[in-house]
Amino acid sequence: MFKKILVPVDGSETSWRAMDEAKKLAEKFGGSLVIVNVIQPYNSAALLAVPLDQATITQGNNELAKIGDKVLAAAKEKMADFKGEVQFDLEVGHPSERIIVVSKDKDCDSIVIGSRGLSGIAEFFLGSVSSKVAQYATLPVLIVK
């Protein structure tokens, strides 16, 4: 456990705390880290409500990709003093689904995730992404508060 930790980050304070704890765990267990940010592009449901032309959709998704890159750049800075191996991955899709897929693809043995993210919706104590990851992951999951 904790030899290859997947850490989803979204730029929220909680996700940075999660990344920090993952760093400590990786240091103790001699493990490596995979830092992932998932951008959720405009999906078909949103499009039905507010029909957008392709150009606007593409532009919107490009903006989202830029934000994703910024989040990972910030993560890189925070990881500068980490002595082990660390990978940074930008994914596109449904957050909890992508997180679980990447955890398998990258052969991670654990996931460290914040309890809440940026969503702004005051969900009770545990955000929807963290909640779904905790439910559906087949790996150990550390939920950082």
Next chain:
Amino acid sequence: MFKKILVPVDGSDSSWRALAAAKEMAEKFGGDLVVVTVTQPIDHLNLLVVRREFQDTLAELKEVSEKIISLAKMKLTGYEKKVDYVIKEGHPAECIVALAKEKECDSIVIGRRGLSGVEEFFLGSVSSNVAQQSVVPVVIVR
């Protein structure tokens, strides 16, 4: 983190895996463990129907909890740091979260599913509630 880990156990394989994981983490971080099992008494509705049998069953449940703690002790032989063993009575998730505060634990390591037998999707209701309500980090172990 992981200087004082609360580990709820219920005798299920999942909970023993959680205990093994917690032991490993406590050893790496030089921490102590608090092992708890929660006896959930039969709820009041059943009491009205089968009053007399309830007394026996509660005693049996308590015996089971004591057996679970003995098993936990066996599994932790050789563990060099402090371990506290606690038996609580009541609603499992609530007792677990409350005990974490009471004992000033800095983390909880819990199994994904327990003994309940109810085929909940992937994550048992107690683990799910603990993950939600806990104010300290929670590790969910398979």
